[in-house]
Amino acid sequence: MNYVECFRAIARHRTDEIVITSAGNSGQAWWAATRDSVASFYLDASMSLSTMFASGLALAQPDLKIWAFMGDGAFAMNPGMLMVERQMNLPNLTHFLVSNRVYGATSNAGLPNAAHNDYAAIARAFGLERVFAFRDLATLERDFPALKTANAPGHTFVVLEVEPFSDAEQKLEQPPFDGPELKFRFGRHVESLTGCDIFGYRI
Amino acid sequence: MTEKTATVAARIADELASCGVKLVASLPDNWLMDVIKTIEHDVRFTHVPVNREESAIGLCSGAYMGAMGSAALMGASGFMTVIYALTKINYTYEIPLFLMATLRGAVGDHHKHHISNGLYLRPVLDAISMPYQIIEKPDDLGLISRCYHHTRTFSRPMVVLFTRDLLRGGH
Numbered sequence: 068m069n070y071v072e073c074f075r076a077i078a079r080h081r082t083d084e085i086v087i088t089s090a091g092n093s094g095q096a097w098w099a100a101t102r103d104s105v106a107s108f109y110l111d112a113s114m115s116l117s118t119m120f121a122s123g124l125a126l127a128q129p130d131l132k133i134w135a136f137m138g139d140g141a142f143a144m145n146p147g148m149l150m151v152e153r154q155m156n157l158p159n160l161t162h163f164l165v166s167n168r169v170y171g172a173t174s175n176a177g178l179p180n181a182a183h184n185d186y187a188a189i190a191r192a193f194g195l196e197r198v199f200a201f202r203d204l205a206t207l208e209r210d211f212p213a214l215k216t217a218n219a220p221g222h223t224f225v226v227l228e229v230e231p232f233s234d235a236e237q238k239l240e241q242p243p244f245d246g247p248e249l250k251f252r253f254g255r256h257v258e259s260l261t262g263c264d265i266f267g268y269r270i
Numbered sequence: 271m272t273e274k275t276a277t278v279a280a281r282i283a284d285e286l287a288s289c290g291v292k293l294v295a296s297l298p299d300n301w302l303m304d305v306i307k308t309i310e311h312d313v314r315f316t317h318v319p320v321n322r323e324e325s326a327i328g329l330c331s332g333a334y335m336g337a338m339g340s341a342a343l344m345g346a347s348g349f350m351t352v353i354y355a356l357t358k359i360n361y362t363y364e365i366p367l368f369l370m371a372t373l374r375g376a377v378g379d380h381h382k383h384h385i386s387n388g389l390y391l392r393p394v395l396d397a398i399s400m401p402y403q404i405i406e407k408p409d410d411l412g413l414i415s416r417c418y419h420h421t422r423t424f425s426r427p428m429v430v431l432f433t434r435d436l437l438r439g440g441h
Contacts, residue, residue, distance in 0.1 A: 087332075108335065112358035119320075119328030120335075120359070126293060126316065127336025147321030151329070155318060246363035254335055263337035268422040 068204055070167060070229040071236060074100040076204055077134075077163075080211045084132045084161075085124070085257070088242075089117035091172040092232050093136040093165055095239040105256040109242040109249060115145035118162045122152060125160040128261050136163045139186065140170040140178055149193040152222050161214065161223040164190075167231045175231045190224045200226040271304045274439035278408055279308035282370075285414035287314045290339040291368075294318070295326035299345025301372045301437040306343065323348035327355040331365045341418075342367065346374035346387040349429065350394065357398055360427045367427035368418045373404060378434045395429070406433045 074096040086107040088094040094109040101107065110117045121135035142148075142164055152162060164186050169175040178184075187200045199214050201207040207227075214223055232239075244252070254265045271279070282305050286294065294309050295318045296302070310317045320326045323344045330340040344352075349371040360367045374381075375388025395402050403417050414430055421428045 110359070112362040113328065113355065114358075116324060116328030116331075116355060116359065119325045120332035123293065123329040123332025123334070123338070123340070124336040125332075126329075127333045127338030131336075145322065145325065148325055150321050151318065151325055250335075250363045250365060257335060258337075261337075265335065265337045270419045270423070 068202065068207070068227065068229045070165070070232055071096050071099055071239070072204060073201075073207065073227055073229050076207050077211070080215065081134075084134045087117050087121040087124070087133065087135040089135075089137045089141050090114045091138040091140060091170075092167070092236075093138060094242050095232075095236075097136065098242040099239050104242075104244070105252050108253045109244065111241070112246065115141040115148065117141070118148055118152060118160075121160055121162075122155055122157060124257075125157045126155065128257065128263065129157075129159055131257070131260065132159050132161075134161050134163060136165055138171055139164060139166045139168065139184065140172070142186065143178060143184075146189065149190055149195065149224075152224075153194045156221045158219060158221055161225060163225045163227055165227050165229060167229050169231045171232055174237070186226045187224075190226075195222065195224045197221055197223040198226075199223070200228070202228045271307070272439050275304045275437065276308070278411070278436060278439070279304040281408065281411045282414065283308050283312050283314070285411055286341055286418075287312075289368075289415050289418040291341050291418070292316060292338050293330065293333045293340040294343055295320050295329045295340065296343040297323050297326065297345065297348050299348070299372045299374070301374075301432070301434055302343060302345065305437070309343075323352045324355040327352050327359060327367065330367055331359050331363075334365055334367070340368070342369045343371075344369070345372045346384065346391050346431075350387065350391065353394065353398060356400070356427055364425040366421040366425050368421045369427065369429040370414075371429050371431055372437070373431040373433045376433060380434075391431075401426070401428045402431055403428070404431045404433065406436055408436065
């Protein structure tokens with residue numbers, strides 16, 4: 068699948084999900100697909116921690132549905148995160164592993180053991196049960212509603228097999244936000260959805 | 271667990287609870303085991319043992335964005351591995367984070383392999399301009415909530431460093 072087209076397809080299926088993207092190409096692709104500036108947190112300043120960040124948010128706000136994207140380059144740096152995710156087993160968290168088989172953000176540099184890594188099998192070996200894998204857009208369009216099933220028990224893990232960014236795609240705009248601006252845009256949105264108070268901390 | 275260490279662990283838990291901490295993410299250090307066991311069995315907290323210290327940083331930072339109070343608990347060696355995560359997530363986005371760690375390598379540590387922490391833990395904290403508070407005595411445990419409030423007031427990470435004498439009862 069083309070990376071950006073895959074993200075556009077997922078965006079078409081999105082309803083009220085909150086999105087966390089990772090360091091790498093996923094922030095660029097999600098920004099290109101959605102131009103979302105409030106309900107997505109572009110966690111570009113983080114290698115391998117987008118799903119941990121998403122897990123903390125999902126734990127804190129169980130009524131929000133959280134989608135977290137992570138490249139397989141980031142996954143390679145911290146695969147043990149799946150142990151934590153399985154242990155927490157949050158039903159409102161979906162972990163999208165974007166498998167382009169390269170370190171996409173660094174000019175598609177080589178990823179260790181790229182040809183042989185079976186991410187779905189790794190997830191199952193950690194005990195995850197709701198594991199999906201998509202290799203083409205037609206199947207993604209057809210089967211995506213199944214993974215969004217309401218009240219599905221436990222954490223969901225989705226492997227997206229995509230092509231690395233082309234040279235032109237590497238030049239896609241990065242989400243144009245400074246860190247604190249992103250924090251407040253996103254946080255105010257979470258506050259408005261849930262009624263929680265993130266920024267009003269008083270001693 | 272001795273009566274003395276149990277009291278210290280209970281007081282640490284009470285301090286966290288008084289700040290509204292609900293999530294504690296931890297990796298073990300022998301000095302911290304009484305604290306970890308106490309928190310694990312305390313219904314006021316969701317305790318999440320994590321696979322590496324950076325995961326605790328991600329988890330607690332995300333919890334903040336959902337308005338949940340949190341603390342990351344780890345050894346000094348583990349802390350030394352999280353500089354990237356702290357400076358990228360918590361400094362870039364100005365997300366507050368409260369950490370508790372051991373003051374390994376200081377006078378009283380029985381393990382010589384912690385010499386690196388004795389030499390470099392505090393210089394590393396200074397190098398990234400991260401405030402820290404050393405707690406040596408039970409009477410000073412009230413500093414935990416003061417330091418937690420500091421992280422929220424200034425939207426910065428801060429770490430409290432516990433000594434061996436505090437956590438192991440001075441033996």
